[in-house]
Amino acid sequence: MAFSDRLRQAVDDYVAADVVTDELREATLQKVLTALNAKEIELLDIVVHLEKVMCDASNPTGRRHAIQFLAFCLRDIVELKLNFKHVEVFAKFFQNKLSDWQCVEGAVAGILVLFQRQAALIRTLKVDTEEGEGEPMALHLARTMLKEVNVPSHTQGVRKSVLDTLLLLSNEWREELTMLGPELGDGISAAIEEERDPRNLLISFTLVKKVLGDFPAACASRETVQSLFETLSSYFPITFQPPKGDKVGITGDDLRQALSQAFCSSQRLAELVIPFLLDASKDIEADVDATVAQAMQTLCFCLQNFGATAAQKHLKHILETCRDQVCRTKTTCGAEFCKAVTESLKVSLQGVPAGLHPHWLAKDVVPQLQEMADDASKGRMSLASEGARQLLLSAAAAHPIVYESVWSAVMKAFLEGKEGEEAFFSIDALEFMVELLQRQQGVFTAKQLQPALKGALETMRTILPQSEEQLHPLVASVELVKRLARLSVASEALQAWQMALLGAAGGPWSSWATAWQEHLSSKPASDPCVTALVQAVCEIMPREIDQAFSLAERLLKVSSTSAEWLPLAMPQLLAHTALSLARAELKGEGRENRQNLGQALLLRASEIFRQHGASGHFEILASLADALDLPTDEGTRWVAAQIATALGLPSSVPEIAEGLTTDFDGGLKSPSVDTVLHRAQAARRFLRMLCRHLPEDQARGVQRRLLESIALSSFNVLANCTALLPGILPEACAKSWNFCQRTMPAVCRCASDADPDLAESTCAEAIALEALEALVENAPVDEVPMLLENFRDTFGQLLRGSAASARQGRGAALCWASATSALLRRSGAQQQAAAFLEALLNALDQEAPVGPFVPLAFRVLAPVKVEAAKGARAKLPPLALQQWHEAESRSCW
DSSP: OOOHHHHHHHHHHHOOOOOHHHHHHHHHHHHHHHHHEEEEESSSHHHHHHHHHHHHOOOHHHHHHHHHHHHHHHHHOSSOOOOOOHHHHHHHHHHGGGGGGGGGHHHHHHHHHHHHHHHHHHHHHHHETTTTTTTHHHHHHHHHHHOOOOOOGHHHHHHHHHHHHHHHHHHHHHHHHTTHHHHHHHHHHHHHHTTOOOOHHHHHHHHHHHHTTTTOOSSSOOHHHHHHHHHTTOOSSSOOOOOOOSSSSHHHHHHHHHHHHTTTOGGHHHHHHHHHHHHHTTTSSSTHHHHHHHHHHHHHHHHHHHHHHHHHHHHHHHHHHHHHHHHOOOOOOOHHHHHHHHHHHHHHHTOOOOOOOOOIIIIIIIHHHHHHHHHHOOOSSHHHHHHEEEHHHHHHHHHHHHHHHHHHHHHHHOOOOTTTTTTOGGGGGGGHHHHHHHHHSSSHHHHHHHHHHHHHHHHHHHOOTSSSGGGHHHHHHHHHHHHHHTTTTOHHHHHHHHHHHOOSSTTTTTTHHHHHHHHHHHHTTTTTTHHHHHHHHHHEEEEEEHHHHHHHHHHHSEEEESSSTTTHHHHHHHHHHHHHHHHHHHHHHHHHHHHHHHHHHHHHHHHHHHHOOOHHHHHHHHHHHOOOOOOOOHHHHHHHHHHHHHHHTTTHHHHHHTTTTTTTTTTTSSHHHHHHHHHHHHHHHHHHEEEHHOOOHHHHHHHHHHHHHHHHOOOHHHHHHHHHGGGTTTHHHHHHHHHHHHTHHHHHHHHHOOGGGGTTOOOHHHHHHHHOOOOOOOOHGGHHHHHHHHHHHHHHHHHOOOOOHHHHHHHHHHHHHHHHHHHHHTTTTTHHHHHHHHHHHHGGOOOOOOOTGHHHHHHHHTTHHHHHTTTTTTTTOOOHHHHHHHHHHHHHH
């Protein structure tokens, strides 16, 4: 083996170059590494050859290049076989070169390579010290590097090599680094000072996180912690954006996340970081919004990591700062301050048992909440009011204990009435109170609730229909009273609402109720005030069974034509009242009276249903579905059975869907597809809720009657009944698959325009495609192969090129796409979906009737319906996916 003249010359040219380009480095390294890996030369040959220039004090450039080249060879040689003596010599050699500014880059690179490739041998080595005791080689190298290398004075690449080495040591040589004591913290503080390159900053932030979080406190003195904090804080806020064409891949979010982790790496930083971030949130200079938002986001992150003790200590300052900024300035970062309030309170109360009120809460939190409540009560004309309300809502969301304190502060501030007058909420406060109740945590006592309910009722009494501006406050006041009534005695509220809807019967609410009844009598059922009152009555009635009896009697007497809203809204009142009676715990005569009333109520609801055309038909079904949307119990089972009897089910199932796809009221204009689908959703939901509560044999009877109607009907009856099909699935597929299977030809006929009476009916097509997808998606697993085989028999020839009309081709394409979409959503049906998709895609390349409609078919598949099946799509054959995207691109035709 010999070091050839060719290799010598290549190395000499490298070392002698004024500037080593990437091309020169790669070319020379490749030649030498090829020889090293082929055992033509040894690493020692290179060391001997470079010895003179590496020690030449008069040739700094040559020294730098020579040591770099040696480090590169150590790094890139495939097989590096060194014994402990070799490693020791290399380590000491590179260590000695750390004090030579020109050689630092190569020396650090060499030391890093030794740690990466020869760690096991380095662990066995020790270095004699002046004290006469040997210290680990790793410790000696680290100490020398931290002492001798002035990191900030070097180029980015050198700085990164030093930081990479320190990071490696902190991860894998923790015991040795710990022996450095304060030198470790001082050295890292000096190494990261004035760093600006994002690649190096990521490592610098990680090093701070490790030295303060993973090493003993002795490794960083108080002064060092202060110095590290000052270095970290100098980078805040981070506004870095990658340059155009960036190939590094570091983003501003990466840097912000790393800085946040460094900020909260030790409890010792909490005293510095939290006040700093609060001060930063008060920044009034340029880009204030970005700075404030980043400060609050970082604060929340740090509080979660600092924990309860640190959060408690600074809680008062945090609340004061957030209140000042949100209530005293026009900040656009209110959401960030509100989140900081929530997080600071949440963290402070970690580990506090339920019901225990810590002493610091009354001292630091309650006064702040009371001041916020006072600001919030001033009304929206005050700059502070809106901000204070948002802060209170955020505080209330933090913890049940805080919610209780917020509630007490709000009641004190908002309900301070004048002497001799009943306290009430201002109109302006209604929505805020509703939002506060939406965030309720914990359980209220009657003492806590009664003032609020009384005040809300007084507020509602002051709202009269004198102008359009008063209508929205009524909705808000009813919502507030309803939410409070859920938690307390609701009889007065329920009586007031009933009177406003159906007429006054004397008492303190008589004049208020009369005014509203007269106003609402000419309003439709969709009027917001009508809707609010009806929903409130329906929701609260089960709590007041005595009033349910009186309301039932009034509903049976009132004429459905006495108010414009009554015909469509009355069935909802009738059904909820019947349900309230059915669920009441009564015995003997009371039970019998309840059943008689309930039957009469539901019978009247069914009569009103039959009197309406399509314009109200499906709104009534939706209201009945709302009433039945409850867990199954004795009451819901009884009501479901009575509704089925009153409507004549199961024999009258087709009547439920009557008029769904047509203008049942006799107009000339056909309903839009959206209207039809909306009606279908209401009818399906009603069937689903009804069958959920009916006994199994009755539910099955309803399902089979619908399936028979689909299989045996045509024209509009077929389309109407097909629209209901998804409402009985998947239960009907599981229990009556034979009946479901018989509907497939009719559904396909409806979806593909094969029924001449439904030709070119976009409504029938839309609902039939939905039904088809539901059948394929919910078919029993063992029935799917036969179902798909029948599907191929029906449409396969059209996809392969058989002669057919354009209408038949279009229908086949859409039906095939619907089946494919359903298969994509089925678990374990990816192969079948792929086969169906391939067949559809192949039709693009054939002169088949289906071909022109394939792009249209992909609108059935994409984008919304297939979005949920991305996982399934990923398993399709690559060719199919490629053709998929090609076909999608054609859909723009």
